[in-house]
Amino acid sequence: MPQIVALIHLLMYGKNLNTNFIHNDRSGERVSEEKVGRRDYTKTVAGVVAGLVVGGVAGYLSKPEAERITETITKTVTATPEVGPPEYTFYSVSHASLVSPYWVTVKKGVDLAASIVNTKVVFLAPEEFSIKAEVDMLESAIEAKPDALIVAITAHEPMDEPLRRAIRLGIPVVAFDTADPRPYPERIPYLGYVGMADYLCGKWMALRSLKEFKPTRAVIAEHEPGATYSVVRVQGITDAFKEMGVADVPLDRLDVTMDPAKMSEILKSYLLAHPDCNLAFSLGDVCIHPFLMTLREMGLAGKTFMSTVNVNDEAIEAIKKGEMICAIGEQPFAVGFIPIVWMYLHLKIGYLPPDILPTGPAIVDKETLNIALKQIEKAGSM
Numbered sequence: 229m230p231q232i233v234a235l236i237h238l239l240m241y242g243k244n245l246n247t248n249f250i251h252n253d254r255s256g257e258r259v260s261e262e263k264v265g266r267r268d269y270t271k272t273v274a275g276v277v278a279g280l281v282v283g284g285v286a287g288y289l290s291k292p293e294a295e296r297i298t299e300t301i302t303k304t305v306t307a308t309p310e311v312g313p314p315e316y317t318f319y320s321v322s323h324a325s326l327v328s329p330y331w332v333t334v335k336k337g338v339d340l341a342a343s344i345v346n347t348k349v350v351f352l353a354p355e356e357f358s359i360k361a362e363v364d365m366l367e368s369a370i371e372a373k374p375d376a377l378i379v380a381i382t383a384h385e386p387m388d389e390p391l392r393r394a395i396r397l398g399i400p401v402v403a404f405d406t407a408d409p410r411p412y413p414e415r416i417p418y419l420g421y422v423g424m425a426d427y428l429c430g431k432w433m434a435l436r437s438l439k440e441f442k443p444t445r446a447v448i449a450e451h452e453p454g455a456t457y458s459v460v461r462v463q464g465i466t467d468a469f470k471e472m473g474v475a476d477v478p479l480d481r482l483d484v485t486m487d488p489a490k491m492s493e494i495l496k497s498y499l500l501a502h503p504d505c506n507l508a509f510s511l512g513d514v515c516i517h518p519f520l521m522t523l524r525e526m527g528l529a530g531k532t533f534m535s536t537v538n539v540n541d542e543a544i545e546a547i548k549k550g551e552m553i554c555a556i557g558e559q560p561f562a563v564g565f566i567p568i569v570w571m572y573l574h575l576k577i578g579y580l581p582p583d584i585l586p587t588g589p590a591i592v593d594k595e596t597l598n599i600a601l602k603q604i605e606k607a608g609s610m
């Protein structure tokens with residue numbers, strides 16, 4: 229066996245000076261080391277071959293029949309370990325259905341993280357926006373006694389008592405998508421929050437839009453009026469108008485519902501009644517398609533400009549065409565993915581997450597839209 233190793237090594241590396249030959253005997257112990265220079269190469273190969281012919285063949289013939297090796301097969305097998313039952317069960321409670329591309333992407337993040345950490349996640353959401361339905365689902369989740377709760381705190385007042393009760397029962401809570409907007413001493417004592425910094429979201433969307441021009445009239449379309457994130461984003465937009473010295477510009481608020489057909493009709497009626505409106509703000513991706521279609525049908529695309537929260541393919545194309553000024557990325561895949569990992573680590577090793585991990589606002593406009601394309605391609609929205 230040492231001669232075979234030496235021959236292979238010589239044939240592969242013999243042209244190199246001072247090549248080392250190290251081999252093991254059957255016990256695994258290192259038994260020899262040789263250095264062969266270039267001048268010794270031919271002589272050494274000949275010696276090894278001769279040794280194989282004389283000693284190797286003789287040794288093979290002297291072995292009993294049962295010990296002779298007629299064929300050696302090397303096979304590499306990749307084994308996938310069996311996945312056992314889920315280590316933990318989490319409940320995730322949201323205010324919005326999976327109709328929205330944003331929430332579809334959030335769910336993708338949740339599912340991937342759950343598969344990685346071998347955790348079962350029960351994702352609860354009403355069929356249509358309803359704070360009452362979300363509170364009822366939260367109560368059901370608490371009754372199930374999960375290992376952890378991940379909750380969009382859409383309305384902090386009705387959700388305050390049940391969430392504090394869950395925490396007293398020993399169920400850790402993380403907020404995602406929407407946080408309790410109250411000061412730290414007053415807010416629900418969850419471990420941390422992952423999602424948009426909603427006030428800054430509204431403010432930076434307005435600041436970026438007002439950088440382009442001073443509108444004669446603007447409108448904020450609210451598809452979930454009364455939701456915490458909606459109220460805070462509207463405040464950010466309002467403050468941006470003051471900061472930019474355009475507080476005299478009329479800034480209307482419009483309840484457009486979650487129904488795309490109704491949304492188009494409501495916006496069309498508003499624009500017919502207010503032909504001086506040349507800037508429209510959308511607070512979520514559910515508004516993007518109905519708004520753009522309505523503006524195009526009315527011949528107002530590129531005249532009444534749009535800015536929106538959330539980014540998808542349609543928003544990217546509208547930015548390229550000059551119909552939309554900017555879109556604010558919340559990066560929903562991360563909004564779903566990160567809280568699952570946080571909670572797993574919290575339960576497994578006592579990890580304490582940061583108080584806030586903002587995933588936005590990320591401003592996407594003509595200068596930055598190429599950066600957003602990969603995330604949209606991979607995750608569905610940004």
